[in-house]
Amino acid sequence: MNKSTTFLPTLMPMLRLAWKKAWFRYVSFGVVLAALPLIPGMTSSNATILGSVVYFSIAALGFQVLLGYSGQISLGHTAFIGVGAYVSGYIVKELGLPFPLAVLAAAVLPFILGLVLGLIALRLEGYYLAIATLGLAESIRIVFIEAHGFTRGFSGFFSNYPRVLGYQFNKGSTYVFMVAILVALMILVYNFINAATGRALAAMRSSQSAAQAMGVSLFKYKLMAFAISTGFAGIAGAMYMHFFRYSDPTIWNSGLSLNLVVACIVGGIASIEGAVIGAAFVVAMPELLRIVPGLGSINGASFVLSGVVIILVLLFYPGGLVNVASDIGKLRSRLSKGSKHPERSTEYVAE
Amino acid sequence: MQIFFQNVIGGIEAGSMYALAALGLVLIYRTAKMSNFAQGTIGMFNAYIAYFVLARTNLPLPAVAILSVIVAFVVGALIELVIMRRASSTIPMGKPIMTLGLIIIFQGLAPMIFGPVPFQFPRFVQKPALDIAGVKMLPNTLVIISVTIILVAILFYVLQNTRLGLAVRVTAANETTARLMGVPTRAVSLGAWSVATALGALSAIMVAPLTSVTVTMMETIHLNSFIAAILGGFSTFHGPVVGAFILGVANNIISYYISSKWVVAILYTCILAFTIFKPQGLFGKAFVKKV
Amino acid sequence: MTEQPLLKLTNVEASYGSIRVLKGINIEVPRGQIVALLGANGAGKTTTLRAITGLVKVTGGSIELEGESITRLPTEQVISRGVATSPEGRQVFAELTVLENLKIGAFALRDRSLVKKNLARVYAFFPVLKERHKQIAGTLSGGEQQMLSMGRALMASPRVLLLDEPSLGLAPLIVRDIFQIIKDLNSEGATILIVEQNALQTLKVAHYAYILEVGYLILQGTGRELLNNPSVKAAYLGGHIH
Numbered sequence: 001m002n003k004s005t006t007f008l009p010t011l012m013p014m015l016r017l018a019w020k021k022a023w024f025r026y027v028s029f030g031v032v033l034a035a036l037p038l039i040p041g042m043t044s045s046n047a048t049i050l051g052s053v054v055y056f057s058i059a060a061l062g063f064q065v066l067l068g069y070s071g072q073i074s075l076g077h078t079a080f081i082g083v084g085a086y087v088s089g090y091i092v093k094e095l096g097l098p099f100p101l102a103v104l105a106a107a108v109l110p111f112i113l114g115l116v117l118g119l120i121a122l123r124l125e126g127y128y129l130a131i132a133t134l135g136l137a138e139s140i141r142i143v144f145i146e147a148h149g150f151t152r153g154f155s156g157f158f159s160n161y162p163r164v165l166g167y168q169f170n171k172g173s174t175y176v177f178m179v180a181i182l183v184a185l186m187i188l189v190y191n192f193i194n195a196a197t198g199r200a201l202a203a204m205r206s207s208q209s210a211a212q213a214m215g216v217s218l219f220k221y222k223l224m225a226f227a228i229s230t231g232f233a234g235i236a237g238a239m240y241m242h243f244f245r246y247s248d249p250t251i252w253n254s255g256l257s258l259n260l261v262v263a264c265i266v267g268g269i270a271s272i273e274g275a276v277i278g279a280a281f282v283v284a285m286p287e288l289l290r291i292v293p294g295l296g297s298i299n300g301a302s303f304v305l306s307g308v309v310i311i312l313v314l315l316f317y318p319g320g321l322v323n324v325a326s327d328i329g330k331l332r333s334r335l336s337k338g339s340k341h342p343e344r345s346t347e348y349v350a351e
Numbered sequence: 352m353q354i355f356f357q358n359v360i361g362g363i364e365a366g367s368m369y370a371l372a373a374l375g376l377v378l379i380y381r382t383a384k385m386s387n388f389a390q391g392t393i394g395m396f397n398a399y400i401a402y403f404v405l406a407r408t409n410l411p412l413p414a415v416a417i418l419s420v421i422v423a424f425v426v427g428a429l430i431e432l433v434i435m436r437r438a439s440s441t442i443p444m445g446k447p448i449m450t451l452g453l454i455i456i457f458q459g460l461a462p463m464i465f466g467p468v469p470f471q472f473p474r475f476v477q478k479p480a481l482d483i484a485g486v487k488m489l490p491n492t493l494v495i496i497s498v499t500i501i502l503v504a505i506l507f508y509v510l511q512n513t514r515l516g517l518a519v520r521v522t523a524a525n526e527t528t529a530r531l532m533g534v535p536t537r538a539v540s541l542g543a544w545s546v547a548t549a550l551g552a553l554s555a556i557m558v559a560p561l562t563s564v565t566v567t568m569m570e571t572i573h574l575n576s577f578i579a580a581i582l583g584g585f586s587t588f589h590g591p592v593v594g595a596f597i598l599g600v601a602n603n604i605i606s607y608y609i610s611s612k613w614v615v616a617i618l619y620t621c622i623l624a625f626t627i628f629k630p631q632g633l634f635g636k637a638f639v640k641k642v
Numbered sequence: 643m644t645e646q647p648l649l650k651l652t653n654v655e656a657s658y659g660s661i662r663v664l665k666g667i668n669i670e671v672p673r674g675q676i677v678a679l680l681g682a683n684g685a686g687k688t689t690t691l692r693a694i695t696g697l698v699k700v701t702g703g704s705i706e707l708e709g710e711s712i713t714r715l716p717t718e719q720v721i722s723r724g725v726a727t728s729p730e731g732r733q734v735f736a737e738l739t740v741l742e743n744l745k746i747g748a749f750a751l752r753d754r755s756l757v758k759k760n761l762a763r764v765y766a767f768f769p770v771l772k773e774r775h776k777q778i779a780g781t782l783s784g785g786e787q788q789m790l791s792m793g794r795a796l797m798a799s800p801r802v803l804l805l806d807e808p809s810l811g812l813a814p815l816i817v818r819d820i821f822q823i824i825k826d827l828n829s830e831g832a833t834i835l836i837v838e839q840n841a842l843q844t845l846k847v848a849h850y851a852y853i854l855e856v857g858y859l860i861l862q863g864t865g866r867e868l869l870n871n872p873s874v875k876a877a878y879l880g881g882h883i884h
């Protein structure tokens with residue numbers, strides 16, 4: 001008997017128990033994600049793609065609270081990400097204030113914007129929020145272009161990696177920092193949706209009429225969900241600004257807003273993990289397609305494909321990619337039950 | 352004063368395009384109970400097709416315009432039959448999200464198929480501007496405004512005075528009860544999808560000569576048609592049309608007299624503020640059911 | 643009964659999602675009669691009517707109209723074969739005029755002269771609808787809306803008329819009028835399946851009645867039989883007998 005055989009049996013049940021705790025799963029996931037750039041052979045451009053996935057996951061996570069849990073659509077979320085980016089950049093670069101303060105402001109300002117817009121648009125029925133956000137995004141886009149003193153317009157706004165308490169981040173450590181923020185927000189959202197608020201939102205999504213009876217509070221929850229989503233978008237923007245160290249108005253286009261919808265639906269509606277999986281799908285697919293011969297040279301192929309995928313998912317697999325693993329598991333167990341070879345079960349007994 | 356009228360006429364011209372598009376939106380919204388976010392994008396795609404048909408054949412412009420409206424009519428029906436009808440058991444909001452998927456597809460396809468270069472689309476009437484008491488007006492503008500008014504009049508006549516129109520209105524009012532009256536409500540939403548998509552395409556063909564044919568050519572029109580519908584109220588068919596003309600004229604006036612840079616922001620803020628006081632829109636009414 | 647019933651439900655089952663609401667219902671509606679379906683709130687009365695008109699999926703059993711199966715036919719086709727409904731809560735089209743409401747009732751009819759004839763007949767039955775034909779339906783009183791809802795159903799020259807709680811929410815005097823109208827309609831030959839919670843009034847006009855309790859029929863008999871049945875008296879007529 002060597003050490004590991006006595007060690008593992010005691011560790012496994014502990015791990016299994018801990019795995020049931022959401023925070024443990026999210027932290028483990030974060031550790032793996034943070035370690036990915038260390039894989040030998042990882043190029044700098046791949047590390048950049050990972051950074052994209054993480055920043056976009058933060059925005060998608062907030063969007064999931066809106067779309068997945070309150071059943072509302074925004075078509076202009078990219079504007080809130082942009083606001084977060086410019087505000088954080090401006091505070092650090094122009095005002096010389098500390099980075100944490102910039103992140104805070106990048107969250108709070110869009111949060112307040114979300115509250116104000118939500119107060120007006122969420123009172124209206126139907127898809128008013130979608131249109132109101134689209135209109136706001138259009139207005140904000142003009143601010144990005146025209147408010148030169150604040151955004152530098154089309155010349156672009158340049159910034160640096162974060163500096164906190166004298167410590168200067170580099171690309172790698174900024175990435176780890178973003179992962180930490182993502183994990184913290186995942187835990188936050190998990191607690192939010194498992195608190196009374198989230199349960200009310202879930203009820204609201206599954207039965208509008210039952211929720212209608214809840215009257216005023218319904219509005220409050222919708223508003224909360226919307227403001228959270230805009231706040232997260234702002235944080236995502238701050239991360240973008242300090243990882244990519246650049247922003248210009250063309251980045252914050254309407255296609256990016258649509259990609260948030262794609263991420264939530266394709267990843268898995270009303271699922272925290274789904275938001276991250278969806279974000280990875282949106283960011284990574286163009287890169288993966290680039291490898292495919294023939295397709296790679298076609299501009300926008302990935303965009304078209306994600307449009308097709310979102311429709312197919314909604315028609316045939318509305319739970320999204322997050323269910324793939326468990327569905328394959330189910331399929332396999334059904335297949336093995338169906339086949340009359342009880343080998344698997346005997347294996348377990350033998351163990 | 353001449354400048355003022357000049358702006359008003361320009362506003363009515365723009366309003367015509369918003370009006371056709373807004374009518375399309377409200378038709379689908381009321382009968383199929385969903386928002387079609389892809390209407391503008393599909394219109395854009397149609398304008399590209401129209402441009403290429405025009406460039407490669409000898410067909411006259413009006414024939415091409417009619418052809419492309421017919422194509423859009425069929426495309427609308429296909430979207431309803433192939434996608435929307437099968438989506439009855441998808442997640443809440445699933446159907447409007449699918450139209451976002453359509454936006455992504457058509458916006459991606461357009462530059463792939465037609466290339467990134469904007470195309471110049473000819474006017475319906477090439478003749479030089481008329482001078483009416485100092486106010487200049489292109490004959491093309493006159494064509495756009497008249498075609499819109501005639502079409503809107505026909506549509507409203509059908510809605511208000513025919514059996515078909517009655518079927519549309521009752522489907523809009525209460526789908527279940529409409530079915531109980533023997534109205535084939537699925538056929539009604541199929542028709543609404545077709546007509547709406549055709550209206551969106553027509554709107555795109557009208558705007559094409561004024562801007563040019565690009566992937567983003569319909570973005571403003573599409574957004575403004577939605578906002579016009581909010582302004583006029585989604586609960587009637589005429590509200591969005593009136594809202595469209597108000598929006599078009601207001602846009603021009605603000606742009607000229609206040610600021611051309613900030614006109615969009617000013618206008619949208621005003622309309623958002625307006626909805627605080629009148630959430631149902633100008634003509635929207637909330638009927639109180641008697642027990 | 644030797645003659646074939648006009649409408650016949652055999653072991654009809656229906657569910658909303660996974661909830662079984664009808665668990666095997668047998669009802670016969672003979673030509674020219676008023677048949678009542680009674681039961682408490684939530685028993686499945688409305689669902690039975692929705693099953694007939696194809697608004698809810700029938701998961702078992704069969705529904706026949708004059709011997710022809712209409713089980714699982716699309717709603718439009720059931721309607722065009724002569725089934726008309728005055729739905730629960732009247733459901734008049736509030737934004738439309740009285741006349742437009744009546745016209746839509748005849749949507750399934752192609753024959754214009756028949757529509758005209760039916761309109762005259764409905765106006766004769768409900769003079770108030772003629773007076774108010776230009777009025778917006780949403781502004782009618784509750785009783786008038788019920789008349790409009792019934793008149794609208796009659797516009798289709800139905801072979802069988804389904805009435806879902808016509809007395810719901812109406813003042814007692816108006817309720818009496820409505821039941822008188824139902825009786826008059828029947829004496830002019832209309833076949834009626836009426837769903838009600840007002841058991842006393844209904845049993846007085848009904849030739850035959852069924853009592854439904856959470857998805858099952860628990861009792862049936864002629865109106866008179868049920869009126870005198872002690873358990874019916876206790877459960878359904880208690881508060882109404884003066």
Ligand SMILES: Nc1ncnc2c1ncn2[C@@H]1O[C@H](COP(=O)(O)OP(=O)(O)O)[C@@H](O)[C@H]1O
Nearest residue numbers: 658661663681682683684685686687688689690
């Ligand atoms: N659309 C629906 N979805 C789910 N359950 C329903 C629906 N409509 C009715 N039910 C349920 O079916 C049962 C029977 O309802 P219903 O037929 O309307 O009863 P009744 O008309 O006798 O009052 C009730 O328990 C009700 O809650």
Ligand SMILES: [Mg+2]
Nearest residue numbers: 687688689730
């Ligand atoms: Mg009922």
